[in-house]
Amino acid sequence: MSLALMSGLQKRFGKVGFIKPVGQQHIAVEDENGATIRVDKDCQVMKEYFKLDHVRYQDVSPVIIPRGYTTKYIDGAVDRADQESAIMKAFGTVSSASDAVLVEGTGHVGVGSVVELNNARAAALVGADVVLVANGGIGSAFDELEMNRKMFEQEGVAIRGVVLNKVKVDKLEKVREKMGKLLADRWGVPLLGVVPDLPFLGRATLEGLEQSLDATLVAGTKCRGLHYGQEDAFLITTGLRRYLRRCFQQREDLWRRPVFITHATRDDLLLGFLAHHQKKAVEQGGSVTGPTDWAGVMVLSVGASEMFPDLADHSDDREPLDYLIKMAVDTDAPVMITKLGTIDALDTITRFTAKHTIRDPGRIRAAIAHYEPQIDFDAMLNGT
Numbered sequence: 297m298s299l300a301l302m303s304g305l306q307k308r309f310g311k312v313g314f315i316k317p318v319g320q321q322h323i324a325v326e327d328e329n330g331a332t333i334r335v336d337k338d339c340q341v342m343k344e345y346f347k348l349d350h351v352r353y354q355d356v357s358p359v360i361i362p363r364g365y366t367t368k369y370i371d372g373a374v375d376r377a378d379q380e381s382a383i384m385k386a387f388g389t390v391s392s393a394s395d396a397v398l399v400e401g402t403g404h405v406g407v408g409s410v411v412e413l414n415n416a417r418a419a420a421l422v423g424a425d426v427v428l429v430a431n432g433g434i435g436s437a438f439d440e441l442e443m444n445r446k447m448f449e450q451e452g453v454a455i456r457g458v459v460l461n462k463v464k465v466d467k468l469e470k471v472r473e474k475m476g477k478l479l480a481d482r483w484g485v486p487l488l489g490v491v492p493d494l495p496f497l498g499r500a501t502l503e504g505l506e507q508s509l510d511a512t513l514v515a516g517t518k519c520r521g522l523h524y525g526q527e528d529a530f531l532i533t534t535g536l537r538r539y540l541r542r543c544f545q546q547r548e549d550l551w552r553r554p555v556f557i558t559h560a561t562r563d564d565l566l567l568g569f570l571a572h573h574q575k576k577a578v579e580q581g582g583s584v585t586g587p588t589d590w591a592g593v594m595v596l597s598v599g600a601s602e603m604f605p606d607l608a609d610h611s612d613d614r615e616p617l618d619y620l621i622k623m624a625v626d627t628d629a630p631v632m633i634t635k636l637g638t639i640d641a642l643d644t645i646t647r648f649t650a651k652h653t654i655r656d657p658g659r660i661r662a663a664i665a666h667y668e669p670q671i672d673f674d675a676m677l678n679g680t
Contacts, residue, residue, distance in 0.1 A: 298398065302398055304671060305396055305673075308677070309394075309396040311395050312395065313350070313397040314343065314390070314398050315358070315387055316356065316357055316400045317399065318360075319339065320407075321337045321651065322334045322360045327352065334357075339356045341660065342356070345660055355387075355389045356390065358385070359382055359383060369410070376412050380413070387421070399418075399424045401419075405443075406447060416448045419453045420451040426453055426454070427457055427459060428459070429461055430458070437475070456676055457672075458488060460491065461491050464492075465492045468492055471490055472487065491666070495525065496523065497659065497666065499526075501523055501650075502522055502630065505593075512632060514624060514633060516630025516631060519593065523659070529642060529646060532562070539568055551592070555595060556569060558594070560615065566631070567620060570623050570624060594631045595641055596634070597635075599640075601640050602640055
């Protein structure tokens with residue numbers, strides 16, 4: 297949504313600034329003076345993709361909450377006034393250099409409450425009106441929106457409008473009509489957009505899965521930029537014959553990018569995967585990016601799941617067979633190794649929220665193309 301808003305605002309204003317007052321997931325970047333600083337992940341995407349050269353990295357991400365920050369705040373090692381001062385100072389700098397400023401929240405409105413800096417408070421500090429975004433439907437979406445609205449109301453923050461996200465295609469018109477009426481009658485604000493679901497945008501790159509699993513990709517690096525759906529992740533517990541029959545013979549024309557998860561001691565399954573990969577590689581001439589090209593991945597677990605830990609340590613349980621790993625490297629088959637247990641690895645993948653990164657411009661462009669036309673910018677900017 298923020299990508300689409302920035303794209304639309306840049307078409308309507310000279311210089312558009314950006315700030316994410318409170319960030320959680322953060323990365324190291326090089327600032328304008330060559331120094332390494334940490335900023336929220338989204339800030340790098342916004343600043344570099346939209347070429348926001350008129351704002352500094354140190355101003356677009358004034359407060360980040362790393363691991364341990366909450367404990368320090370509760371113990372008094374972090375001062376509330378310092379947090380608020382950092383945000384107001386950064387916003388003032390960005391605002392003075394911009395014709396309009398897009399301020400991105402973090403999660404739902406209550407995120408950050410534990411350090412007394414939730415989204416409602418952040419909006420109040422910079423004097424911003426708010427566009428609320430909720431996922432699809434009518435009843436549950438409005439219930440969620442109402443709870444969020446109350447927190448903004450408590451801080452004296454005005455709601456500019458609402459956008460409904462990931463709405464089922466066959467429900468678009470009904471949702472548009474009923475939610476539009478609800479918002480107009482109850483809140484007196486417009487429904488700014490109803491965005492149909494586009495599953496591709498929720499798919500992580502192989503690199504993203506690698507990071508979420510804290511895994512090592514030992515082969516198949518050419519697939520790092522490909523996208524894999526959560527619905528394509530499967531825990532393999534059967535024998536080799538059933539695995540080959542169900543996953544390859546029956547589904548060879550249905551699956552392009554399956555993600556198989558099994559334990560590193562299942563040499564038979566890994567060998568079966570490598571054989572199928574080599575077969576497809578020959579058929580595809582080594583290509584993995586074509587519309588029908590196969591690019592499956594094998595995730596090998598060298599750990600035990602948290603719910604059923606090992607009671608004794610055996611080194612043989614922690615390493616896949618060297619010979620098979622060499623085969624993976626020689627054939628460039630996508631194989632990664634994670635310390636997580638198999639069940640934990642599957643759970644991590646299915647719960648993973650794919651983030652946009654500057655290394656995946658294709659998905660950024662797809663998000664903008666999908667979302668921007670759905671937003672009523674005239675209604676959103678009315679009165680500014």
